[in-house]
Amino acid sequence: MSGAIFKLALRLRMPAALSAAAGLIAVMVAVGALFPAVGHSIGALHVPKGVSNLLGGADYGTITGWFRSEIGSIYGPLLAGALAITGASATLAGEEEDRILALVLSYPVKRSTLVAAKAAAIVVVVVIIALATWLGLIVGVTVAGGGISIWHMTALAVQLAFFGFATGALAVAVAAATGRRSLATGAAAAVAILSWLISSFAPLVGWLSWLKYLSLYYYYAGHDPLGHGIGIGGIAVLGAVSAVLAGFAMLAFERRDLRA
Protein backbone atom coordinates (compact mmCIF):
# COMPACT_ATOMS: atom_id res chain seq x y z
CA MET A 1 0.00 0.00 0.00
CA SER A 2 1.27 3.49 -0.81
CA GLY A 3 1.52 5.62 2.33
CA ALA A 4 1.36 8.87 0.35
CA ILE A 5 -1.84 7.89 -1.46
CA PHE A 6 -3.44 6.66 1.76
CA LYS A 7 -2.54 9.84 3.65
CA LEU A 8 -3.81 12.17 0.95
CA ALA A 9 -7.05 10.21 0.44
CA LEU A 10 -7.62 10.36 4.20
CA ARG A 11 -6.73 14.03 4.44
CA LEU A 12 -9.24 14.92 1.74
CA ARG A 13 -12.00 12.93 3.48
CA MET A 14 -11.17 14.02 7.02
CA PRO A 15 -13.18 17.28 7.21
CA ALA A 16 -16.40 15.49 6.25
CA ALA A 17 -15.65 12.56 8.57
CA LEU A 18 -14.86 14.74 11.59
CA SER A 19 -17.82 17.05 11.14
CA ALA A 20 -20.14 14.06 10.68
CA ALA A 21 -18.65 12.43 13.79
CA ALA A 22 -19.13 15.59 15.86
CA GLY A 23 -22.71 15.93 14.61
CA LEU A 24 -23.45 12.30 15.40
CA ILE A 25 -22.15 12.62 18.96
CA ALA A 26 -24.21 15.77 19.47
CA VAL A 27 -27.36 14.03 18.19
CA MET A 28 -26.75 11.06 20.47
CA VAL A 29 -26.32 13.24 23.52
CA ALA A 30 -29.55 15.04 22.62
CA VAL A 31 -31.32 11.70 22.10
CA GLY A 32 -30.07 10.56 25.51
CA ALA A 33 -31.24 13.77 27.15
CA LEU A 34 -34.73 13.35 25.66
CA PHE A 35 -35.28 9.82 26.91
CA PRO A 36 -36.15 10.57 30.56
CA ALA A 37 -38.72 13.15 29.48
CA VAL A 38 -40.49 11.45 26.56
CA GLY A 39 -39.20 7.89 26.26
CA HIS A 40 -41.89 6.21 28.37
CA SER A 41 -44.81 8.11 26.87
CA ILE A 42 -43.65 7.42 23.29
CA GLY A 43 -43.02 3.83 24.28
CA ALA A 44 -46.68 3.47 25.23
CA LEU A 45 -47.77 4.33 21.67
CA HIS A 46 -48.91 1.54 19.39
CA VAL A 47 -46.66 1.40 16.31
CA PRO A 48 -47.55 -0.80 13.30
CA LYS A 49 -45.26 -3.82 12.96
CA GLY A 50 -43.83 -2.71 9.59
CA VAL A 51 -42.87 0.72 10.92
CA SER A 52 -41.58 -0.85 14.08
CA ASN A 53 -39.29 -3.14 12.09
CA LEU A 54 -37.97 -0.22 10.07
CA LEU A 55 -36.98 1.40 13.34
CA GLY A 56 -35.24 -1.64 14.70
CA GLY A 57 -38.14 -2.74 16.87
CA ALA A 58 -39.32 0.72 17.99
CA ASP A 59 -39.23 -0.32 21.63
CA TYR A 60 -39.11 3.27 22.81
CA GLY A 61 -40.05 2.42 26.37
CA THR A 62 -36.61 1.00 27.19
CA ILE A 63 -33.25 2.73 26.95
CA THR A 64 -31.96 -0.06 24.67
CA GLY A 65 -34.94 0.24 22.35
CA TRP A 66 -34.71 4.04 22.40
CA PHE A 67 -31.11 4.05 21.19
CA ARG A 68 -31.61 1.09 18.87
CA SER A 69 -34.42 2.93 17.08
CA GLU A 70 -32.79 6.32 16.93
CA ILE A 71 -29.12 5.55 16.47
CA GLY A 72 -28.72 1.86 15.69
CA SER A 73 -31.37 1.80 12.96
CA ILE A 74 -31.18 5.24 11.42
CA TYR A 75 -28.39 7.71 12.13
CA GLY A 76 -25.50 5.28 12.63
CA PRO A 77 -25.85 3.20 9.45
CA LEU A 78 -26.98 6.24 7.47
CA LEU A 79 -23.83 8.19 8.30
CA ALA A 80 -21.43 5.26 8.14
CA GLY A 81 -22.90 4.11 4.82
CA ALA A 82 -23.14 7.57 3.30
CA LEU A 83 -19.58 8.57 4.16
CA ALA A 84 -18.18 5.20 3.07
CA ILE A 85 -20.07 5.24 -0.23
CA THR A 86 -19.53 8.87 -1.20
CA GLY A 87 -15.91 8.75 -0.01
CA ALA A 88 -15.12 5.58 -1.94
CA SER A 89 -16.83 6.81 -5.11
CA ALA A 90 -15.10 10.20 -4.99
CA THR A 91 -11.61 9.00 -4.14
CA LEU A 92 -11.52 6.44 -6.94
CA ALA A 93 -14.06 7.09 -9.70
CA GLY A 94 -14.27 10.82 -8.93
CA GLU A 95 -10.54 11.30 -9.33
CA GLU A 96 -10.61 9.23 -12.50
CA GLU A 97 -13.41 11.35 -13.98
CA ASP A 98 -11.55 14.49 -12.92
CA ARG A 99 -8.48 13.13 -14.79
CA ILE A 100 -6.27 13.26 -11.70
CA LEU A 101 -5.63 9.51 -11.82
CA ALA A 102 -4.15 9.86 -15.32
CA LEU A 103 -1.29 11.77 -13.71
CA VAL A 104 -1.04 9.66 -10.55
CA LEU A 105 -0.94 6.40 -12.51
CA SER A 106 1.79 7.74 -14.78
CA TYR A 107 3.97 7.41 -11.68
CA PRO A 108 5.45 4.06 -10.61
CA VAL A 109 2.31 3.13 -8.66
CA LYS A 110 0.56 -0.21 -9.14
CA ARG A 111 -3.15 0.05 -9.67
CA SER A 112 -3.85 -2.56 -6.98
CA THR A 113 -1.72 -0.50 -4.58
CA LEU A 114 -3.76 2.59 -5.38
CA VAL A 115 -7.05 0.77 -4.77
CA ALA A 116 -5.75 -0.69 -1.50
CA ALA A 117 -4.53 2.69 -0.25
CA LYS A 118 -7.80 4.42 -1.05
CA ALA A 119 -9.87 1.59 0.45
CA ALA A 120 -7.75 1.81 3.61
CA ALA A 121 -8.55 5.52 3.87
CA ILE A 122 -12.26 4.71 3.67
CA VAL A 123 -11.79 2.09 6.41
CA VAL A 124 -10.36 4.81 8.66
CA VAL A 125 -13.29 7.14 7.86
CA VAL A 126 -15.75 4.38 8.80
CA VAL A 127 -13.80 3.63 12.00
CA ILE A 128 -14.05 7.33 12.94
CA ILE A 129 -17.84 7.18 12.55
CA ALA A 130 -17.98 3.93 14.53
CA LEU A 131 -15.85 5.47 17.28
CA ALA A 132 -18.08 8.54 17.33
CA THR A 133 -21.09 6.23 17.62
CA TRP A 134 -19.44 4.43 20.51
CA LEU A 135 -18.50 7.67 22.33
CA GLY A 136 -21.90 9.19 21.62
CA LEU A 137 -23.62 6.10 22.99
CA ILE A 138 -21.56 6.18 26.16
CA VAL A 139 -22.33 9.87 26.77
CA GLY A 140 -25.95 9.65 25.56
CA VAL A 141 -26.78 6.58 27.63
CA THR A 142 -25.14 8.17 30.68
CA VAL A 143 -27.20 11.33 30.18
CA ALA A 144 -30.32 9.16 29.82
CA GLY A 145 -29.62 7.51 33.16
CA GLY A 146 -27.69 4.41 32.05
CA GLY A 147 -28.99 0.94 31.31
CA ILE A 148 -26.88 -0.42 28.44
CA SER A 149 -23.64 -2.25 29.11
CA ILE A 150 -20.48 -0.87 27.58
CA TRP A 151 -19.94 -4.18 25.81
CA HIS A 152 -23.24 -3.93 24.02
CA MET A 153 -22.45 -0.36 22.99
CA THR A 154 -19.09 -1.57 21.74
CA ALA A 155 -20.85 -4.36 19.87
CA LEU A 156 -23.08 -1.88 18.04
CA ALA A 157 -20.08 0.26 17.08
CA VAL A 158 -18.16 -2.77 15.81
CA GLN A 159 -21.11 -4.14 13.82
CA LEU A 160 -21.68 -0.65 12.41
CA ALA A 161 -18.05 -0.41 11.34
CA PHE A 162 -18.34 -3.68 9.43
CA PHE A 163 -21.57 -2.48 7.78
CA GLY A 164 -19.66 0.63 6.68
CA PHE A 165 -16.77 -1.50 5.39
CA ALA A 166 -19.13 -3.60 3.28
CA THR A 167 -21.07 -0.68 1.76
CA GLY A 168 -17.80 1.20 1.17
CA ALA A 169 -16.25 -1.88 -0.45
CA LEU A 170 -19.26 -2.15 -2.74
CA ALA A 171 -18.75 1.46 -3.87
CA VAL A 172 -15.01 0.82 -4.32
CA ALA A 173 -15.77 -2.25 -6.44
CA VAL A 174 -18.23 -0.43 -8.73
CA ALA A 175 -15.92 2.59 -8.96
CA ALA A 176 -12.93 0.41 -9.80
CA ALA A 177 -14.83 -1.61 -12.38
CA THR A 178 -16.55 1.29 -14.14
CA GLY A 179 -14.73 4.53 -13.28
CA ARG A 180 -18.12 6.23 -12.93
CA ARG A 181 -18.71 8.16 -9.73
CA SER A 182 -22.48 8.49 -10.04
CA LEU A 183 -22.87 4.80 -10.82
CA ALA A 184 -20.70 3.77 -7.87
CA THR A 185 -22.58 6.06 -5.49
CA GLY A 186 -26.00 5.14 -6.84
CA ALA A 187 -25.47 1.39 -6.97
CA ALA A 188 -23.95 1.15 -3.49
CA ALA A 189 -26.59 3.45 -1.98
CA ALA A 190 -29.36 1.48 -3.65
CA VAL A 191 -27.99 -1.78 -2.25
CA ALA A 192 -27.68 -0.24 1.24
CA ILE A 193 -31.25 1.09 1.21
CA LEU A 194 -32.64 -2.13 -0.25
CA SER A 195 -30.76 -4.01 2.45
CA TRP A 196 -32.44 -1.91 5.10
CA LEU A 197 -35.89 -2.40 3.56
CA ILE A 198 -35.44 -6.13 2.99
CA SER A 199 -34.10 -6.69 6.48
CA SER A 200 -37.07 -4.78 7.90
CA PHE A 201 -39.91 -6.15 5.79
CA ALA A 202 -38.86 -9.63 4.64
CA PRO A 203 -39.38 -11.18 8.10
CA LEU A 204 -43.03 -9.98 8.02
CA VAL A 205 -43.83 -12.22 5.03
CA GLY A 206 -43.21 -15.85 5.81
CA TRP A 207 -42.27 -17.06 2.36
CA LEU A 208 -39.99 -14.05 1.78
CA SER A 209 -38.22 -14.15 5.09
CA TRP A 210 -35.20 -15.91 3.54
CA LEU A 211 -34.45 -12.69 1.64
CA LYS A 212 -33.08 -11.15 4.81
CA TYR A 213 -29.98 -13.30 4.36
CA LEU A 214 -29.19 -11.30 1.22
CA SER A 215 -29.25 -8.06 3.18
CA LEU A 216 -26.04 -6.43 4.41
CA TYR A 217 -28.14 -4.59 6.95
CA TYR A 218 -29.36 -7.86 8.43
CA TYR A 219 -25.79 -8.89 9.23
CA TYR A 220 -25.30 -5.56 10.97
CA ALA A 221 -28.51 -5.25 12.98
CA GLY A 222 -30.32 -8.58 12.68
CA HIS A 223 -28.58 -9.89 15.77
CA ASP A 224 -29.49 -6.72 17.78
CA PRO A 225 -25.99 -5.87 19.00
CA LEU A 226 -27.26 -3.26 21.44
CA GLY A 227 -29.48 -5.85 23.11
CA HIS A 228 -27.40 -9.02 22.68
CA GLY A 229 -23.81 -7.99 22.07
CA ILE A 230 -21.46 -8.95 19.25
CA GLY A 231 -22.81 -11.13 16.44
CA ILE A 232 -19.75 -12.97 15.23
CA GLY A 233 -21.62 -14.47 12.28
CA GLY A 234 -22.72 -11.08 11.04
CA ILE A 235 -19.24 -9.63 11.39
CA ALA A 236 -17.76 -12.61 9.55
CA VAL A 237 -20.20 -12.23 6.65
CA LEU A 238 -19.71 -8.45 6.38
CA GLY A 239 -15.92 -8.89 6.65
CA ALA A 240 -15.90 -11.57 3.97
CA VAL A 241 -18.12 -9.50 1.66
CA SER A 242 -15.79 -6.51 2.14
CA ALA A 243 -12.68 -8.58 1.43
CA VAL A 244 -14.16 -10.19 -1.69
CA LEU A 245 -15.36 -6.84 -3.05
CA ALA A 246 -11.97 -5.22 -2.36
CA GLY A 247 -10.22 -8.09 -4.14
CA PHE A 248 -12.60 -7.78 -7.08
CA ALA A 249 -11.96 -4.03 -7.18
CA MET A 250 -8.20 -4.55 -7.47
CA LEU A 251 -8.57 -7.11 -10.26
CA ALA A 252 -11.15 -5.08 -12.15
CA PHE A 253 -9.13 -1.87 -11.99
CA GLU A 254 -5.96 -3.65 -13.06
CA ARG A 255 -7.55 -4.95 -16.24
CA ARG A 256 -9.33 -2.00 -17.72
CA ASP A 257 -8.48 1.22 -19.54
CA LEU A 258 -8.42 4.41 -17.56
CA ARG A 259 -11.43 6.41 -18.72
CA ALA A 260 -10.00 9.89 -18.62
Next chain:
Amino acid sequence: MNKGLAIATRGLSKDYGSGRGLFDLDLEVRSGEVFGFLGPNGAGKSTTLRLLLGLIRPTAGSARVLGLDMDADSSEIRRRVGFLPGDLALYPKLTGRDMLEYLTALRGGGVNGRYRDSLVERFDADLDRPVHELSTGNRQKLGLIQAFMHQPELLILDEPISGLDPLVQQSFHALLTEVSGRGHTVFLSSHTLSEVERVTHRLAILRRGRLIVVDSVENLRRVATQRLEIEFAAPVAAESFRALPAVTGAVADGRTLTVSFEGSADAVVKAAAAHEVRAIRPREDDLEEIFLRYYREDPV
Protein backbone atom coordinates in the same frame (compact mmCIF):
# COMPACT_ATOMS: atom_id res chain seq x y z
CA MET B 1 15.10 -3.69 -30.03
CA ASN B 2 17.86 -1.39 -31.12
CA LYS B 3 19.54 0.00 -28.01
CA GLY B 4 19.61 3.44 -29.59
CA LEU B 5 15.85 3.70 -29.50
CA ALA B 6 13.94 5.29 -26.66
CA ILE B 7 10.57 4.31 -28.10
CA ALA B 8 9.79 1.64 -30.68
CA THR B 9 6.24 0.65 -31.60
CA ARG B 10 5.18 -2.17 -33.90
CA GLY B 11 1.66 -2.16 -35.28
CA LEU B 12 0.47 -0.40 -32.16
CA SER B 13 -3.29 -0.02 -32.33
CA LYS B 14 -6.16 1.08 -30.17
CA ASP B 15 -9.49 0.77 -31.91
CA TYR B 16 -12.32 2.73 -30.31
CA GLY B 17 -14.68 1.88 -33.15
CA SER B 18 -16.22 4.16 -35.79
CA GLY B 19 -12.76 4.82 -37.21
CA ARG B 20 -11.53 6.45 -33.99
CA GLY B 21 -8.29 5.46 -32.30
CA LEU B 22 -4.79 4.55 -33.38
CA PHE B 23 -3.96 2.11 -36.15
CA ASP B 24 -0.78 0.15 -36.96
CA LEU B 25 1.65 2.67 -35.58
CA ASP B 26 5.25 1.80 -36.42
CA LEU B 27 7.38 4.49 -34.89
CA GLU B 28 10.95 4.79 -33.71
CA VAL B 29 12.22 7.59 -31.49
CA ARG B 30 15.98 7.67 -31.07
CA SER B 31 17.62 8.09 -27.70
CA GLY B 32 18.64 11.68 -27.05
CA GLU B 33 16.46 13.31 -29.68
CA VAL B 34 13.63 15.75 -29.26
CA PHE B 35 10.85 14.21 -31.26
CA GLY B 36 7.73 16.11 -32.24
CA PHE B 37 4.47 14.21 -32.51
CA LEU B 38 2.00 16.29 -34.45
CA GLY B 39 -1.56 15.96 -35.57
CA PRO B 40 -4.89 17.70 -35.38
CA ASN B 41 -7.16 17.17 -32.40
CA GLY B 42 -8.43 13.60 -32.35
CA ALA B 43 -5.59 12.28 -34.51
CA GLY B 44 -4.54 9.72 -31.87
CA LYS B 45 -1.59 11.53 -30.25
CA SER B 46 -2.84 11.35 -26.67
CA THR B 47 -3.98 7.76 -27.24
CA THR B 48 -0.40 6.88 -28.22
CA LEU B 49 1.04 8.52 -25.11
CA ARG B 50 -1.51 6.83 -22.85
CA LEU B 51 -0.70 3.47 -24.43
CA LEU B 52 3.02 3.95 -23.85
CA LEU B 53 2.39 4.66 -20.17
CA GLY B 54 0.03 1.73 -19.65
CA LEU B 55 -2.97 3.93 -18.87
CA ILE B 56 -4.90 2.12 -21.59
CA ARG B 57 -4.30 -1.27 -23.27
CA PRO B 58 -3.66 -1.76 -26.98
CA THR B 59 -6.06 -3.75 -29.12
CA ALA B 60 -3.09 -4.90 -31.21
CA GLY B 61 0.63 -4.42 -31.56
CA SER B 62 3.39 -3.82 -29.08
CA ALA B 63 5.82 -1.18 -27.92
CA ARG B 64 9.13 -0.95 -26.13
CA VAL B 65 9.99 2.11 -24.09
CA LEU B 66 13.61 2.58 -22.96
CA GLY B 67 14.14 -1.03 -24.07
CA LEU B 68 11.38 -2.28 -21.77
CA ASP B 69 8.18 -4.03 -22.74
CA MET B 70 5.20 -1.69 -22.55
CA ASP B 71 3.00 -4.26 -20.76
CA ALA B 72 5.35 -6.39 -18.71
CA ASP B 73 7.58 -3.58 -17.46
CA SER B 74 5.05 -0.80 -17.17
CA SER B 75 5.96 0.12 -13.59
CA GLU B 76 9.67 0.39 -14.39
CA ILE B 77 8.89 2.45 -17.49
CA ARG B 78 6.82 4.87 -15.43
CA ARG B 79 9.67 5.15 -12.93
CA ARG B 80 12.05 6.27 -15.67
CA VAL B 81 9.66 8.48 -17.63
CA GLY B 82 8.36 11.96 -16.89
CA PHE B 83 4.84 12.60 -18.17
CA LEU B 84 2.81 15.74 -18.68
CA PRO B 85 -0.79 14.95 -19.65
CA GLY B 86 -2.44 17.19 -22.21
CA ASP B 87 -5.41 17.84 -19.97
CA LEU B 88 -3.46 18.15 -16.75
CA ALA B 89 -5.59 17.86 -13.62
CA LEU B 90 -4.33 18.30 -10.07
CA TYR B 91 -5.98 18.10 -6.64
CA PRO B 92 -7.79 21.46 -6.47
CA LYS B 93 -7.59 21.84 -2.70
CA LEU B 94 -3.84 21.23 -2.43
CA THR B 95 -1.33 24.03 -2.72
CA GLY B 96 1.32 23.77 -5.39
CA ARG B 97 3.83 22.84 -2.70
CA ASP B 98 1.63 20.06 -1.29
CA MET B 99 0.99 18.79 -4.80
CA LEU B 100 4.69 18.56 -5.61
CA GLU B 101 5.44 16.95 -2.21
CA TYR B 102 2.79 14.34 -2.90
CA LEU B 103 4.12 13.57 -6.37
CA THR B 104 7.67 13.50 -5.02
CA ALA B 105 6.56 10.87 -2.49
CA LEU B 106 5.01 8.82 -5.30
CA ARG B 107 8.40 8.84 -7.04
CA GLY B 108 9.74 6.99 -3.99
CA GLY B 109 13.04 8.81 -3.55
CA GLY B 110 13.85 9.43 -7.19
CA VAL B 111 13.67 13.21 -6.92
CA ASN B 112 16.60 15.49 -6.21
CA GLY B 113 15.10 18.24 -4.02
CA ARG B 114 17.59 20.85 -5.13
CA TYR B 115 16.92 20.20 -8.79
CA ARG B 116 13.18 20.39 -8.16
CA ASP B 117 13.64 23.71 -6.35
CA SER B 118 15.69 25.02 -9.26
CA LEU B 119 12.82 24.19 -11.61
CA VAL B 120 10.37 26.00 -9.32
CA GLU B 121 12.64 29.04 -9.43
CA ARG B 122 13.19 28.78 -13.16
CA PHE B 123 9.46 28.71 -13.93
CA ASP B 124 8.64 31.12 -11.12
CA ALA B 125 5.92 28.73 -9.97
CA ASP B 126 3.43 29.77 -7.30
CA LEU B 127 3.54 27.05 -4.64
CA ASP B 128 1.59 28.79 -1.91
CA ARG B 129 -1.90 29.04 -3.34
CA PRO B 130 -4.38 26.17 -3.74
CA VAL B 131 -4.41 24.69 -7.21
CA HIS B 132 -8.01 25.80 -7.81
CA GLU B 133 -6.90 29.42 -7.43
CA LEU B 134 -4.09 29.11 -9.98
CA SER B 135 -4.33 30.23 -13.59
CA THR B 136 -4.02 27.65 -16.38
CA GLY B 137 -0.44 28.77 -16.99
CA ASN B 138 0.54 28.42 -13.34
CA ARG B 139 -1.00 24.95 -13.17
CA GLN B 140 0.90 24.04 -16.32
CA LYS B 141 4.14 25.14 -14.64
CA LEU B 142 3.46 22.63 -11.86
CA GLY B 143 2.83 20.02 -14.52
CA LEU B 144 6.17 20.74 -16.17
CA ILE B 145 8.06 20.72 -12.86
CA GLN B 146 6.64 17.33 -11.87
CA ALA B 147 7.51 15.90 -15.28
CA PHE B 148 11.14 17.08 -15.15
CA MET B 149 11.87 16.87 -11.41
CA HIS B 150 13.30 13.35 -11.33
CA GLN B 151 15.49 14.03 -14.37
CA PRO B 152 13.91 11.20 -16.37
CA GLU B 153 15.62 9.47 -19.27
CA LEU B 154 12.49 10.02 -21.35
CA LEU B 155 10.03 12.88 -21.19
CA ILE B 156 6.59 12.38 -22.68
CA LEU B 157 4.91 15.76 -22.93
CA ASP B 158 1.41 16.32 -24.28
CA GLU B 159 0.79 19.92 -25.41
CA PRO B 160 3.41 21.24 -22.96
CA ILE B 161 3.26 24.98 -23.66
CA SER B 162 -0.49 25.21 -23.51
CA GLY B 163 -1.36 28.26 -21.41
CA LEU B 164 2.24 29.38 -20.88
CA ASP B 165 3.23 32.98 -21.54
CA PRO B 166 6.05 33.61 -24.06
CA LEU B 167 8.71 34.09 -21.36
CA VAL B 168 7.90 30.77 -19.73
CA GLN B 169 7.79 29.15 -23.16
CA GLN B 170 11.31 30.40 -23.66
CA SER B 171 12.41 28.88 -20.34
CA PHE B 172 10.75 25.65 -21.32
CA HIS B 173 12.50 25.51 -24.68
CA ALA B 174 15.84 26.21 -22.98
CA LEU B 175 15.16 23.38 -20.56
CA LEU B 176 14.38 21.03 -23.45
CA THR B 177 17.68 21.91 -25.05
CA GLU B 178 19.48 21.22 -21.76
CA VAL B 179 17.92 17.82 -21.14
CA SER B 180 18.47 16.86 -24.75
CA GLY B 181 22.10 17.92 -24.34
CA ARG B 182 22.37 15.52 -21.41
CA GLY B 183 21.28 12.72 -23.72
CA HIS B 184 17.73 12.46 -22.48
CA THR B 185 14.90 11.91 -24.94
CA VAL B 186 11.86 14.12 -25.35
CA PHE B 187 8.68 12.92 -27.02
CA LEU B 188 6.60 16.00 -27.50
CA SER B 189 3.05 15.95 -28.72
CA SER B 190 1.31 18.96 -30.15
CA HIS B 191 -1.37 19.98 -32.62
CA THR B 192 0.49 23.12 -33.67
CA LEU B 193 3.79 23.18 -35.49
CA SER B 194 4.96 26.42 -33.92
CA GLU B 195 5.06 24.63 -30.56
CA VAL B 196 7.65 22.11 -31.71
CA GLU B 197 9.33 23.65 -34.75
CA ARG B 198 12.18 25.30 -32.88
CA VAL B 199 13.12 22.41 -30.65
CA THR B 200 12.52 19.13 -32.45
CA HIS B 201 15.11 17.14 -34.33
CA ARG B 202 12.53 15.04 -36.13
CA LEU B 203 8.80 14.89 -36.15
CA ALA B 204 5.94 12.63 -37.07
CA ILE B 205 2.52 13.63 -38.31
CA LEU B 206 -0.50 11.63 -37.37
CA ARG B 207 -3.88 11.94 -38.99
CA ARG B 208 -7.05 9.99 -38.20
CA GLY B 209 -5.06 7.52 -36.14
CA ARG B 210 -2.51 6.75 -38.84
CA LEU B 211 1.08 7.84 -39.23
CA ILE B 212 1.44 10.05 -42.31
CA VAL B 213 5.09 11.01 -42.30
CA VAL B 214 8.23 10.92 -40.14
CA ASP B 215 11.05 13.27 -41.07
CA SER B 216 13.15 16.23 -40.04
CA VAL B 217 11.76 19.74 -40.38
CA GLU B 218 14.46 20.50 -42.97
CA ASN B 219 13.52 17.55 -45.16
CA LEU B 220 9.87 18.42 -44.96
CA ARG B 221 10.70 21.90 -46.16
CA ARG B 222 12.81 20.46 -48.98
CA VAL B 223 10.04 18.33 -50.42
CA ALA B 224 7.45 21.02 -49.99
CA THR B 225 5.77 22.72 -52.90
CA GLN B 226 7.77 25.74 -54.07
CA ARG B 227 6.24 29.04 -55.03
CA LEU B 228 7.25 31.95 -57.18
CA GLU B 229 5.69 35.38 -57.00
CA ILE B 230 5.98 37.02 -60.43
CA GLU B 231 5.20 40.66 -60.98
CA PHE B 232 4.31 41.49 -64.60
CA ALA B 233 3.99 44.82 -66.41
CA ALA B 234 0.34 43.93 -67.14
CA PRO B 235 -2.09 41.33 -65.76
CA VAL B 236 -1.69 37.80 -67.20
CA ALA B 237 -4.10 34.85 -67.30
CA ALA B 238 -3.44 32.35 -64.51
CA GLU B 239 -5.00 29.54 -66.59
CA SER B 240 -2.08 29.43 -69.01
CA PHE B 241 0.29 28.75 -66.08
CA ARG B 242 -1.98 26.15 -64.49
CA ALA B 243 -1.69 24.09 -67.67
CA LEU B 244 2.10 23.84 -67.32
CA PRO B 245 3.68 20.55 -66.26
CA ALA B 246 4.59 20.39 -62.51
CA VAL B 247 2.48 23.44 -61.68
CA THR B 248 0.06 22.71 -58.85
CA GLY B 249 -1.57 26.07 -58.65
CA ALA B 250 -1.58 29.63 -59.99
CA VAL B 251 -3.36 32.63 -58.50
CA ALA B 252 -3.47 36.06 -60.13
CA ASP B 253 -3.87 39.22 -58.09
CA GLY B 254 -3.73 42.22 -60.39
CA ARG B 255 -0.34 42.23 -62.08
CA THR B 256 1.08 39.71 -59.58
CA LEU B 257 0.88 35.98 -60.20
CA THR B 258 1.74 33.41 -57.55
CA VAL B 259 2.63 30.02 -59.04
CA SER B 260 3.06 26.83 -56.99
CA PHE B 261 5.05 24.03 -58.55
CA GLU B 262 7.05 20.90 -57.78
CA GLY B 263 10.56 20.15 -59.03
CA SER B 264 12.16 22.41 -61.66
CA ALA B 265 11.11 26.04 -62.18
CA ASP B 266 12.17 25.91 -65.82
CA ALA B 267 8.71 25.69 -67.41
CA VAL B 268 7.34 28.46 -65.20
CA VAL B 269 10.21 30.84 -65.93
CA LYS B 270 10.02 30.20 -69.70
CA ALA B 271 6.27 30.81 -69.70
CA ALA B 272 6.75 34.01 -67.72
CA ALA B 273 9.38 35.19 -70.22
CA ALA B 274 6.66 35.43 -72.86
CA HIS B 275 5.44 38.51 -70.94
CA GLU B 276 7.18 41.61 -69.62
CA VAL B 277 8.40 40.61 -66.17
CA ARG B 278 9.11 43.32 -63.57
CA ALA B 279 10.24 41.05 -60.72
CA ILE B 280 10.45 37.41 -59.65
CA ARG B 281 10.44 36.62 -55.95
CA PRO B 282 10.78 33.08 -54.57
CA ARG B 283 8.26 32.38 -51.80
CA GLU B 284 9.17 29.68 -49.33
CA ASP B 285 6.18 27.58 -48.60
CA ASP B 286 4.98 28.42 -45.12
CA LEU B 287 5.83 25.45 -42.96
CA GLU B 288 2.47 25.66 -41.25
CA GLU B 289 0.85 25.24 -44.65
CA ILE B 290 2.86 22.09 -45.25
CA PHE B 291 1.46 20.65 -42.06
CA LEU B 292 -2.04 21.76 -42.77
CA ARG B 293 -1.77 20.00 -46.10
CA TYR B 294 -0.74 16.80 -44.32
CA TYR B 295 -3.62 17.25 -41.92
CA ARG B 296 -6.13 17.71 -44.72
CA GLU B 297 -5.21 15.06 -47.20
CA ASP B 298 -3.03 12.07 -47.89
CA PRO B 299 0.10 13.47 -49.54
CA VAL B 300 0.98 11.63 -52.71
